[in-house]
Amino acid sequence: MGRKLLLEKAHIPGIRSYEVYRREGGYASVEKALRMAPADVVEEVKKSGLRGRGGAGFPTGMKWSFLAKPEGVPRYLVCNADESEPGTFKDRYLMEFIPHLLIEGLIAASWALGSNRTYIYIRGEYAWIVDILEQAIVEANANGWLGKNILGTGFDCQIYVQRGAGAYICGEETALIESLEGKRGNPRIKPPFPAVKGLWDCPTVVNNVETLAAVVPILNIGGEEYAKIGVGRSTGTKLISACGNINKPGVYEIDMNISVEEFIYSDEYCGGIAHGKRLKACIPGGSSVPILPANLLLKTAKGETRMMHYEGLADGGFATGSMMGSGGFIVLDEDQCIVRHTLTLARFYRHESCGQCSPCREGTGWMEKILNKIEYGKGQLSDIDLLWDIQRKIEGNTICPLGDAAAWPVAAAIRHFRDEFEWHVNNPELSQQRNFGLAHYAEALTTV
Amino acid sequence: MADEIKMLKVTIDNITIEVPQGTTILQAARQIGGEVAPPAMCYYTKLKGSGGKCRTCLVEVSKGSEADPRPMPKLVASCRTGVMDGMEVKNITSGKVTDARNGVVEFLLLNHPLDCPVCDQAGECHLQDLSYSHGKEGTRYEFKRRTFEKHDLGPYIQLHMTRCILCYRCVFVADQVTGKRVHGVLSRGDHAEIATHIEKSLDNDFIGNVIDVCPVGALTDKTFRFKNRVWFTKPVDAHRDCPNCKGKVTLWQRGDEVLRVTGRKDQWGEVEDWICNTCRFEKKHVNDWVIEGPTKIDRHSVISQGHYTGLDKPKETFSAVHGGRAPKLLMDIHSVSEVNRPGIALSEIQGPATSDTFNIDKQA
Numbered sequence: 040m041g042r043k044l045l046l047e048k049a050h051i052p053g054i055r056s057y058e059v060y061r062r063e064g065g066y067a068s069v070e071k072a073l074r075m076a077p078a079d080v081v082e083e084v085k086k087s088g089l090r091g092r093g094g095a096g097f098p099t100g101m102k103w104s105f106l107a108k109p110e111g112v113p114r115y116l117v118c119n120a121d122e123s124e125p126g127t128f129k130d131r132y133l134m135e136f137i138p139h140l141l142i143e144g145l146i147a148a149s150w151a152l153g154s155n156r157t158y159i160y161i162r163g164e165y166a167w168i169v170d171i172l173e174q175a176i177v178e179a180n181a182n183g184w185l186g187k188n189i190l191g192t193g194f195d196c197q198i199y200v201q202r203g204a205g206a207y208i209c210g211e212e213t214a215l216i217e218s219l220e221g222k223r224g225n226p227r228i229k230p231p232f233p234a235v236k237g238l239w240d241c242p243t244v245v246n247n248v249e250t251l252a253a254v255v256p257i258l259n260i261g262g263e264e265y266a267k268i269g270v271g272r273s274t275g276t277k278l279i280s281a282c283g284n285i286n287k288p289g290v291y292e293i294d295m296n297i298s299v300e301e302f303i304y305s306d307e308y309c310g311g312i313a314h315g316k317r318l319k320a321c322i323p324g325g326s327s328v329p330i331l332p333a334n335l336l337l338k339t340a341k342g343e344t345r346m347m348h349y350e351g352l353a354d355g356g357f358a359t360g361s362m363m364g365s366g367g368f369i370v371l372d373e374d375q376c377i378v379r380h381t382l383t384l385a386r387f388y389r390h391e392s393c394g395q396c397s398p399c400r401e402g403t404g405w406m407e408k409i410l411n412k413i414e415y416g417k418g419q420l421s422d423i424d425l426l427w428d429i430q431r432k433i434e435g436n437t438i439c440p441l442g443d444a445a446a447w448p449v450a451a452a453i454r455h456f457r458d459e460f461e462w463h464v465n466n467p468e469l470s471q472q473r474n475f476g477l478a479h480y481a482e483a484l485t486t487v
Numbered sequence: 488m489a490d491e492i493k494m495l496k497v498t499i500d501n502i503t504i505e506v507p508q509g510t511t512i513l514q515a516a517r518q519i520g521g522e523v524a525p526p527a528m529c530y531y532t533k534l535k536g537s538g539g540k541c542r543t544c545l546v547e548v549s550k551g552s553e554a555d556p557r558p559m560p561k562l563v564a565s566c567r568t569g570v571m572d573g574m575e576v577k578n579i580t581s582g583k584v585t586d587a588r589n590g591v592v593e594f595l596l597l598n599h600p601l602d603c604p605v606c607d608q609a610g611e612c613h614l615q616d617l618s619y620s621h622g623k624e625g626t627r628y629e630f631k632r633r634t635f636e637k638h639d640l641g642p643y644i645q646l647h648m649t650r651c652i653l654c655y656r657c658v659f660v661a662d663q664v665t666g667k668r669v670h671g672v673l674s675r676g677d678h679a680e681i682a683t684h685i686e687k688s689l690d691n692d693f694i695g696n697v698i699d700v701c702p703v704g705a706l707t708d709k710t711f712r713f714k715n716r717v718w719f720t721k722p723v724d725a726h727r728d729c730p731n732c733k734g735k736v737t738l739w740q741r742g743d744e745v746l747r748v749t750g751r752k753d754q755w756g757e758v759e760d761w762i763c764n765t766c767r768f769e770k771k772h773v774n775d776w777v778i779e780g781p782t783k784i785d786r787h788s789v790i791s792q793g794h795y796t797g798l799d800k801p802k803e804t805f806s807a808v809h810g811g812r813a814p815k816l817l818m819d820i821h822s823v824s825e826v827n828r829p830g831i832a833l834s835e836i837q838g839p840a841t842s843d844t845f846n847i848d849k850q851a
Contacts, residue, residue, distance in 0.1 A: 206675070228538070228539035228564065228567045230568075390676060391676065392675065392676040392677070393676065393679075394672070394674070394675045394676045394678075395653070395655075396539070396542050397594045397595050398590065398594050400594075400653065400676060400677050400679070401594035401597040401598060401677060402594055404597075404677040405630075408630045425627055432591075432593070432594070433590075435561045435562065436545060436561075436587050436590065436591065437542070438540070438564075
């Protein structure tokens, strides 16, 4: 049984309310943080080795220490709750069941960064969670955790919840900032980075919900203690939202020291592949990270057991590895068609491209059309090479990472499942009749 | 001096120059000029915040700076990246850049209608130039191209959204030059479009400048539409006393007729001074203007073709190719022709020559 830090108390009845949360030891980290100097809080987070949980995995402490601190200019902390990555729903769980944990983390982080106005940018579809968060903010205000002169330190802080209008791109930090300012959610061109010029051209830190919630246990148990959980540079616990063809989809908190095989097959987590089928492939970190076939998912190219942490999942680079991403663990069983799956993702990225820069605007649509053609039995073998060429020309050439996110799934699908694409092209009628691909990628596996 | 501007050394395609701090790679490359300057479809020096969108100006930074010599991991948009001291940039000397640029041109042309034969911008279109220099001869796109309805933006401007490459320049003009923007980008992704909520609502005094900044034929001058091709008109610098703007313009004439008035553009196709709608749309008579002289245009080969410089006859090359023999007149072909019987002297033929003239059988 792994150690739980974030979801430890999530199932206590009434934990959503302030009274129960406080009785269970809530807001202790704020009390602790406000007695420390802000720089020491940042130092503590640095010591913990906490890495951004939104997808990129950038060390949070380092991000905080990059924040410019010019005189007379306000600084902002923005919580990125625009969780739109397909397959990722960990932040929803956290905010829905234990909202005060996020508020608590936000107050401590606001103190550390000197932010008097802190925003939660939440995706529009999470309408009911807005009410939950606002209720929590009202309660925190009423009990003196927010507002003026918190705990007599002279520190003022207020948290505002801002709803997005349901655009994937607004999860990109600069697009989020634009949207928060009331503009069209187009990503900005970096540099300058938000740490220098962010919200209303002021220094801004944008962190994921889970990252900010993790500040609470870090302060409670201490950064060094937190760093002992996990392996190497992957410290602490991580929420994984598992979905797809598994017996027990849901949000799991793992300490980053278990193997992928254990995560999929152990009854404590996913509980194996549904309906007794075999594992075919998996996207380990949300829709935009490369898909991995079963053999490469469970064992790395070197034959070692693949572990569920940043380095473990990234082992082998993009050639034979993937990424931790945001922790959206999507499992595909032997009956799933990779071409259809890739088409679904390509359609999503075409729909969500902001249309600002040309490779992404035109390339995502083109890839979708070609995949559509292959899926519906009208493809040619040259289309597969064309797809490869298009994704190569999108990747790395766009303003924001959405271009990469659109290119990687297509690239990985062709890299690992090229014969399935070819099968679709060569057997157009058959591929229409049975809408699943070739099953021979799946290896028969014993349950752990 | 305390506020002396620091000069930075930057090497672009192995050419080193010194530029003041705050210069972008693109501006530094333009100072070198020629092939080294990356093409730019969305960047516009006079418009703050423009650039970075079209991705045609991507360059490779092979050395970040003297202090941090690591190369940048990705290609960067040269229009939005400032130079650092000791930076080394590869533009046309980098295969990665050429490859990426080919890709960008392909993407830009993907949904472009390629209706150059009926497009007013043809001949002075930046996308045309870009496709000639970096494009392929064919397309790999085999699907239906995206189309939009044409829109009237006020009495003078026509929006042909199908041709648009979404450079956002017109949005920046409306923001920064007119001060009151009533058009913008609606929708997102490949169905994003420049549009107004209310049709025909662009009526600001300076809104005509959106036509000048448009790199393609998406925004065209309704007073000039389908009147002529740009390469048939002669650009002439002129000015007038205008209460609204500086009144320095380029007139595009055919004979004495002024077909079109635009702002004066520099060698990168950017206007030098914004002009007002009165100058642009209403002063279409030579008497309205003081003519300064012909405009020199070296960017668009089609326009400048043969206007003022005359035809350069390749004297040396010809005789070299012919082995010392001087080039002959075209009529001299007759003397070596097998078909037209060199025996018959052309000068002795009565009236216009026909095929019968040389046909001995018919004559007999």
